[in-house]
Structures are given as structure tokens and as C-alpha cells.
Amino acid sequence: MNLNLASPLWVPVKALLCRTITRRRNFTSTAITRLADKGENDESELLVVVGGGAAGVYGAITAKTLAPDLRVLVIEKGRFLSKVKISGGGRCNVTNGHCNDTINLAGHYPRGHKELKGSFFYTHGPADTMSWFSDHGVPLKIEDDGRVFPVSDCSSSVIDCLLNEANIRGVRLERGKSVLAASTKPDGKFLVKVGKQSADTSESVEATYLLIATGSSQQGHSLATKFGHSIVDPVPSLFTFKINDPLLTALAGISFSKVQAKLKLDNPSQDFSNLVQIGPMLVTHWGLSGPVILRLSAWGARHLFSSKYKGHLIVDFIPDINIETAKSVLKEHKLQFSKHKVSNSFPPQFGLVNRFWRYILDREGSSKDTLWASLSNNSLSSISDLLKHCTFQVTGKGQYKDEFVTAGGVPLSEVSLKTMESKLVPNLFFAGEVLNVDGVTGGFNFQNAWSGGYIAGTNIGESASSSSRRSSKERKVVIGL
Numbered sequence: 001m002n003l004n005l006a007s008p009l010w011v012p013v014k015a016l017l018c019r020t021i022t023r024r025r026n027f028t029s030t031a032i033t034r035l036a037d038k039g040e041n042d043e044s045e046l047l048v049v050v051g052g053g054a055a056g057v058y059g060a061i062t063a064k065t066l067a068p069d070l071r072v073l074v075i076e077k078g079r080f081l082s083k084v085k086i087s088g089g090g091r092c093n094v095t096n097g098h099c100n101d102t103i104n105l106a107g108h109y110p111r112g113h114k115e116l117k118g119s120f121f122y123t124h125g126p127a128d129t130m131s132w133f134s135d136h137g138v139p140l141k142i143e144d145d146g147r148v149f150p151v152s153d154c155s156s157s158v159i160d161c162l163l164n165e166a167n168i169r170g171v172r173l174e175r176g177k178s179v180l181a182a183s184t185k186p187d188g189k190f191l192v193k194v195g196k197q198s199a200d201t202s203e204s205v206e207a208t209y210l211l212i213a214t215g216s217s218q219q220g221h222s223l224a225t226k227f228g229h230s231i232v233d234p235v236p237s238l239f240t241f242k243i244n245d246p247l248l249t250a251l252a253g254i255s256f257s258k259v260q261a262k263l264k265l266d267n268p269s270q271d272f273s274n275l276v277q278i279g280p281m282l283v284t285h286w287g288l289s290g291p292v293i294l295r296l297s298a299w300g301a302r303h304l305f306s307s308k309y310k311g312h313l314i315v316d317f318i319p320d321i322n323i324e325t326a327k328s329v330l331k332e333h334k335l336q337f338s339k340h341k342v343s344n345s346f347p348p349q350f351g352l353v354n355r356f357w358r359y360i361l362d363r364e365g366s367s368k369d370t371l372w373a374s375l376s377n378n379s380l381s382s383i384s385d386l387l388k389h390c391t392f393q394v395t396g397k398g399q400y401k402d403e404f405v406t407a408g409g410v411p412l413s414e415v416s417l418k419t420m421e422s423k424l425v426p427n428l429f430f431a432g433e434v435l436n437v438d439g440v441t442g443g444f445n446f447q448n449a450w451s452g453g454y455i456a457g458t459n460i461g462e463s464a465s466s467s468s469r470r471s472s473k474e475r476k477v478v479i480g481l
Contacts, residue, residue, distance in 0.1 A: 044069045045208035045464050048192050050179045050223065052076025054084055054449035055432030055456075056213035057162050057171075062457025063209075064169040067464035072171045073205070075194055077178040081159045083215070087446065088147070092155035094133060095126040095450065096443040098146030108444045110237070110274070110299045112437035115412045123418075124454040126447055136161050145291075147443050182210060182223055188426060208467075209460045211429040213453065216406035220434040224410050227425045232436045234408030237301040238294050240398035241313060243287035247362055248392070251355055252285045260316040261292045263300050263394075265307045274299040278319060286398055288313070294441045297397070301407040301438075304397070313392045318350050326350075326384040334372045334380070342375060343368035350387065360386050405445055409436040420456035427463075429456040 047063055049056045052074050064072045079085075087093050099105040102125065106116035130140050130148060138161045139151040150157040166173060174194075180202055181193040190210045195202030214220030221231045243249070263275040277299070279292035296313075297304065304311065318326060333347045346357045361368060364382045366375065414423055415430050422428040431452030439445045 044071055045467060046071040046073065046205065047209040047211060047460055047464070048179070048190070048205065048207040049074040049211045049213060050182075050220065051212065051214035051217075051432070051434075052078075052080040052173065052175070053213060053215050053432060054081065054162075054446055055215075055453040056211065057081060057166060057453070058450055059211055059213060059429075059431050059453035059457035059460075060171045061162070061165050061169055062454050063211075063461040063464065064166075064171050066458065066461025067468065068170075069468045070461065070464040072169075073207075074166075074171060074173050075177055075179050076173070076175050077197075077219070078175075080173060080175060081162060084158055084162075084446075085155050087155060088149060090155055091149045091153045092158045093443040093446065094140060094148045094150065094158060095129045095447045096146045097126060097130065097142035097148045099444075100125065100127055105444075105447075108442070109437060109439045109448070110301065111407050112412060112435075112439075112448070115417060116437070118417060120417045120451055120455070121447075123458075124451045126443075128454070129447060129450045132450075133158065133161060136165055145442065178219060179223065182226065184227070184425060190427070209427045209429065209464070211431060211456055211460065212434055213431045213449075213456075215433045216409065221409065224430070224434070227422065227428055229410050229414050229422065229424060232408045232411055234406045235301055235305040236397065236404070237298045237407040237438050238405045238441055239297045240284060240289040241287045241293055241297070241392075241394045242309075242396035242398055243313075243392045244395045245287075245392060247359055248283060249285055249287065251283045251359060254283045254353055254356055255290065256281045256317060257351070258319060259292060260319040261296060262314045262316075263296050263304075263311055264314060265300070265303050265311040275303070281315070284398070287394075288392070289398070291441060298405070298407075298438065298440045309394065309397045311394045313394050315390045315392065317352070317356075317387050317390060321349065323384050323388045326387060327380060330380045330383060331377075334375060338371065338373035340372055341368065342366055342370050342372055345372065360390075363390070405438045406433060407436070407438045409434050411436050418455070419459040420452055421459065427460075429460060431456045 047060070047070055049060045049072065056074055057080065060072045060074050063070060084092055099108065102121040103117050105121050105125065106113050109116055133140055138157050140148050141151050142148050177194050177196055179192055180195050183191050185191055190207040191204055192207050192210065193202050193204050212220050212223055216234055225231060257280055258278065259281045260276065260278045261281065275296060277292045277295045279295065280290045281288060281292045282290035321329070329347045329349055337345045342361060343358055346352065358368060360383060363386055364379060366379055410430055412435060415421070415435065416423060420429045420431050422430065432449045433445065435452070437448050439448055
């Protein structure tokens, strides 16, 4: 293996790209020839990007666009843009289109909601992201809940666009290798060791800029600590809840358009104000899922980790109806349908399905054959209480496969959010989930990646462009002499 930038780097571009539904671009395996053969100067500055995910590729494209003479090399040990491929069930939830106000947008990040209220999203927010993809041939649509998807409903449209733009700009993509080590030289440049974990050989390259965009992998955290950064211990975020209730899991597939869910954990000294969420919920074969549960898991990620993912979930299945109104509705239904079995008839105002209504009756202890006329006032009160305050025991977590996210990483206090540059090491940048930032479900985690990648790429590109102009002037002066 040889990563000397004067030697060929082979990039299997075709293997990286998914085929879109509406249009297929044809790419072939391409040899990246010597930079000198492409008209680039081997002495020009080099940016090494560690990680070929959304933040890394977007940052690389941005930097190369602003500084065409800058050499840009992206190192990815797996597949490029692998999370983009599976996001949103394979459709790619690009961003969220209902949060253009930066303060409101920042409120969707359990880690980062305070720090991101400043210039971060103002510099490059959801509208900027949507404009970029639209301008590069990916029409987008905003769904009712604010999630933004390509019109094609296929993540390959986004992958194709990004890799095609990287190819056009001359970004170098190297797959199947890792950055094994990196350090600073006395002149301030970076010595980056690249190779395969399983191989004995490796190659070192000298870089002017280093962008770490490795997501939540241990690789990025390890590199960060080598440069003196600390790491907030990573814990899972965005997961479903396992519920120990056979009667409930028998209802798998039932969904609720709007519930209010409150998570109670055994630590009264903590602030649990964000552990109350309103939104859709879904019953699964192992417990509960849906946006309201995923948001609770994100806001409660560290609390749940500390409690070993055990606690109590209190669900209000009729959040728009107060308990006294619920009792009145049940009494009125009792008078109107006195001769009907309680299992076959229930108030339509509650918006429930029959299977779940029978579950409530089982929880309350009423026989399915009981007539409405036979229900006592105490039973009506108990049913109302269950609909408004139904308690479930959380016994563990499941994994939300579409958008698994980790809380933790490099503390935001150690990075300038105006540039994404390390406060400890000049020309070292971070972007994406390697930082201690994570959002709730709905396109917010990708927006963090686009914003961070853009800001880092912009500052690297502007610095490289300025350096290139200085070098050009110096060469002219030498020639003039």
C-alpha cells in the first residue's frame, strides 16, 4: 500500500454509489492519477478528512469548492455515507423543514441545545441545506411532520449527489483504510498515519489541515485524545423502550397519533423537565416506539444509562381531554349504550381502536361481557385514570435501526462553533457526531452534520485560498527578482 500523494489512489466510485429510482448515473472504477498530472502542485496544502459520512464528505466538498488548489483526501474505513443510506427507512431524512428559527432549532438537541443557539445554524441552517441539494439536482419535499426527504424517496439520490460533486471537485476518496495515528510536527503540520487495522504496513502523509468527522466511532475519540481533547463518555441515544407487559405487546402494530408520555426515574435530584414529550407512539413486539418515545430516549439518554434503562413510563392516551371531561364522556356513553357490552362499544371521542380499548378493560379488571349498565362509577373513574395516567414498567432499551445515535464525544467547550476549529490545536477541526451533540429524530442529526461540515469546510477553504494567494505573490516576487 502506498498513500504517497504523488502515487495513484484507486477509488471504486461505482461500488460506492446506490442506483436512484428515477435516474441512474453511470460511474466506473477510476484511477486517481498523480496530482501533477491533474495540474495540481504537490506543494499545495493538503486537507485530510477522517470519516466519509455526511459531515466529512460535505466538509470536503465545501473546502475544495472554496479552494480549488487545496488537495483534499477523505479516509473512510467502511462505506461512504453509510448512515445516509439507511436513514429514514432508506429514504434519507435530509433535515427538518419546520425549524428555521435558530433558537427553536437548537431546542431539538439534548446535547447542544444551549451552545447551538448562536451562530452555528445561522451560518448554515436547514434552508441552506435544502437549497444546496436542490441546486445540485436533488429536489426535496417537506412532509407534514417537518421531515425533509428527496422527492425520489430514495437515499441513493443524496449519496449519488454528494459523491458526484466530490468527484467533480477533485476530492480524493479512499475507502477501506483508517487513520491509525496522527500527530503535530514542529512546523504545525500534521503527520497522519494511514493503513488497514489488519495489515502490517502503513503510509504517512503530511497534512496542513485535519478534519475529524468519524461519527461516534472510537477511532475519532482516540484521535481527539491524542491532541489533548477530553471525551464525554458515549452512551446510546434514540432507542425504543422494552416494556414487560405481555398484554401490551400482543397489540403490536397499534399506533396513536398523539399521546403525552412522561418518564420517571429514581433520581429526584435531577432536572427531568424534558422527560415529558407529546407526539405519536407505536406498540411493538417488545414494547413501545414512535417519535414520542425516541425523543424521551434522547433527552433521558444519560439518566436512563445511569438507571440501567429501568424506570416507569406514564402515558396519557387522551391528552386533549381532561380527566373530568373523560369521566363525563364515559357516563354519557353508559346512559346511551347501557345494553351494549363494554368490550364492543366505547366513546369515539377518545380516538382509540377496539383492541386497545379491550386492553384498558383488562387493566381495569372489567369483564368483556359486562354491560355498560353494570359498570360502577368507580369502574368509570378507574378507566378514566388509566386513559390519562397509564403506567408501564420500562425494563430495557431496544435499538432504533433507522437512526441510531450516540450522546457523548468531544465537548463543545473545546471547539469554536464559529469555525469548528479546536481551541487546543490550530488547523484541527471537528464536525458531526464526534462532538458531544445529538438531536432528536426528524432530520436534526443530519442537520448537525451538514452545518458542522459546512462551517469547518468554509474556514479550511478560506484559509487555504488565502495561503495560496500569498504563495502566488511570493513566487511572482521571486521571479521578478
